[in-house]
Amino acid sequence: MSDALIVLKNIGKRYTRGKQQVRIFDHLDMAIPRQDFVAMMGPSGSGKTTLLNLLGGIDKPSEGEIAFEGKRMDDLSEGKLAAFRAANVGFVFQFYNLMPMLTAAQNVELPLLLTKLGPKARRERVQTALTIVNLADRARHKPSELSGGQQQRVAIARAIVSDPKLLLCDEPTGDLDRETADEILGMLQTLNRDLGKTIVMVTHDPEAARFAKRTLHLDKGHFVEKDLNA
Amino acid sequence: MSRTLTQIMAVTSMNLRSIPQRIWTSLSTVIAIGFVTGVLLAFLALANGFAATVSGTGSPDVAVILRKGGDELSSVLTREQTLLMQEAPGIAKSADGKPLMSPELYVVIDGIKKSSQTKANLPLRGLGTLADQVRKGVRISSGRMFRTGTNELVVGRSVSKQFEGFEVGKQIRLASQNWTVVGEFEANGSVFESELWADVAVLQGLYQRGSTVQSVRARLQSPDSLQKVKDFAEADPRIKLDVKSEQAFYAAQSKGMSDVIQYLGWPLAIAMSFGALAGALNTMYASVDARMREIATLRALGFGGLPAFVGTMAESLLLSVVGGLLGALGVYLFFDGLSAATLGGNFTQVVFSMKLSGDLVLQGVILALVIGFVGGFFPAWRAARVPILAAFRAG
Structure with missing residues (x-):
């Protein structure tokens, strides 16, 4: 486990809904090695997105420990968690979550505003990220002027622009047609293979899961590992 | 940061x-x-x-002299008090050596507002013969000044603008007599533009005031001369009048x-x-x-x-x-x-x-x-x- 990027130990997660407590996980253990590309599947309500939120530090477990590169992150304050996310995690959402009033380049630049980089260095990074996702020529376009696939590519550029180790993708192709979805998934595969990004992707789509190195099935708070390529 | x-x-x-x-x-x-x-x-x-x-109406070098504790409407000054005040030091003199003072009457008449056609009170002021030398900054903008001893009056610019029947040349009825508006005046937008002015002696007769007046305006040699006039009015038991600068009077x-x-x-x-x-x-x-x-x-x-x-x-x-x-x-x-x-x-x-x-x-x-x-x-x-x-x- 020494090369694991993230390790979850004995994780429990409960929500209070009205007067009822809803238990999502109990004693969940998990390790994600560096440069892994994991697809997480499971029925609705099985806790896939909750797990993704725990990995990304936007939610905290009710019990257990989460360590990122050997350092605990589940006990960090909100401010330190925000800094952790800015430095280590890139998010790709199903509905892209781009800022409609900003251009593609301005959207991609957002995570860099949290770094010490100056305007020139930021511009160069944005240009590089947009080139990686083949959208350098759309830098000045606003999201409304881009197709769904192009918007998701901008979102991927935003996720990788600050060079985080971990990419968390929540149904990244859920809103796209098959051809565009494959294009996006191919891009994630390239980021994993060529740039060494560790990727955790939540999906309902078995075809999407085939692009990952492995698939974890989450059911009733436990993992079942399946090799879809076998 | x-x-x-x-x-x-x-x-x-x-x-x-x-x-x-x-x-x-x-x-x-x-x-x-x-x-x-x-x-x-x-x-x-x-x-x-x-x-x-x-x-903005009052001038610092004009004194307003009133009965003690009185305002312009309720004040009464006898002829004796008015004459005694002419001897006060600090009051400016005319070219022929007369003290620049204007004994004044202040009565209220009815006017009809043009905007609402309702009645409102208007001040009619009787002025002494030297009033034009006491008050500075007053200009006849149309017509002419009233003549002493006649039923003529001049009206402030605001009066003719806001009230009916005060245009130059119009006749009005005051105390059962006909009066003629012979001029309109401007006074730098001050409250005087809301007044009507006529000869004090004619108004004394018309309103049966005998020889009394309600206030005296006096031009001071300088604003600092006010204290001399005040001290003079205090010192003589026959006078006992309030003396204020016109500026302070209107500011209050x-x-x-x-x-x-x-x-x-x-x-x-x-x-x-x-x-x-x-x-x-x-x-x-x-x-x-x-x-x-x-x-x-x-x-x-x-x-x-x-x-x-x-x-x-x-x-x-x-x-x-x-x-x-x-x-x-x-x-x-x-x-x-x-x-x-x-x-x-x-x-x-x-x-x-x-x-x-x-x-x-x-x-x-x-x-x-x-x-x-x-x-x-x-x-x-x-x-x-x-x-x-x-x-x-x-x-």
Whole structure:
């Protein structure tokens, strides 16, 4: 486990809904090695997105420990968690979550505003990220002027622009047609293979899961590992 | 620190640029705040205009001499007192050595307002023969000055503008006699422009005042000479009169009424502010709700709560400033310089112009900013503190 990027130990997660407590996980253990590309599947309500939120530090477990590169992150304050996310995690959402009033380049630049980089260095990074996702020529376009696939590519550029180790993708192709979805998934595969990004992707789509190195099935708070390529 | 500033600027810019997406709710808030500011400024412009007219009336080198404790309407000075005051040191002299004094009568007559066709009191002042040398800054703008010993009168510019039947050449009835308006005068926009002037001796006869007058105006050698005249009036037991500078006399008159107008204006504006505040809160909560997914996304990327807070506050303050300035612009366009009339001292009408000033606009904008601040604070707090997952669910 020494090369694991993230390790979850004995994780429990409960929500209070009205007067009822809803238990999502109990004693969940998990390790994600560096440069892994994991697809997480499971029925609705099985806790896939909750797990993704725990990995990304936007939610905290009710019990257990989460360590990122050997350092605990589940006990960090909100401010330190925000800094952790800015430095280590890139998010790709199903509905892209781009800022409609900003251009593609301005959207991609957002995570860099949290770094010490100056305007020139930021511009160069944005240009590089947009080139990686083949959208350098759309830098000045606003999201409304881009197709769904192009918007998701901008979102991927935003996720990788600050060079985080971990990419968390929540149904990244859920809103796209098959051809565009494959294009996006191919891009994630390239980021994993060529740039060494560790990727955790939540999906309902078995075809999407085939692009990952492995698939974890989450059911009733436990993992079942399946090799879809076998 | 600079990174925080960069984040704040980025989020603020996003908020402001997204206002067009919420144009109608934003506009309703701007209008509500503009309306409140406009009402306040209209009142303050009234008070300001009144104060400027009345307090600007008096001259520091003219003394007003009245019975002790009396105002111009209730004061009575005997002929003996008037003659004794002619000996007072510090009073300027005419070219032929006469003291520059004007014994004056002050009576109230009826006028009909052109705007409302209602009756209102107008002051008719009887002037001594040297009055034109006592009062400076008075100019006959049309017609001529009245002749002594005749039933002629001149009217202030505001009187002929606001009241019926006082145009030059018109005849009016006073105490069962016909009088002719022979001229109209200007007095630098002062309260005198709300008066009618005639010969004091004719009015004494007409109103059966014998040889008494109600006040004496005296031109001082200099403003510092006032004390000499006061001391003289105090020292002689036969005189015992109040001596004030004309400036102080009108400043005291103006304060009461302009205070009343101000004290009406502020509470009304504050009461209306609660309505505008509800609008501002509604708009800003709607703004935060509309941006909830953006707020959540930024927070997920690592942005702190402070930029979300400042961005929301900036939007609210911008809307309120725009509203405040629009309110001020409305008052400037529709009310500034507009003639109004109200009861001044001595239960007579004072005609004045509403007067908006930079200082008043500042007061209005400050009120608007207070509405914007309170209206933005709670939604901004929500934007800053909402848990990311809750924000994603709401968005």
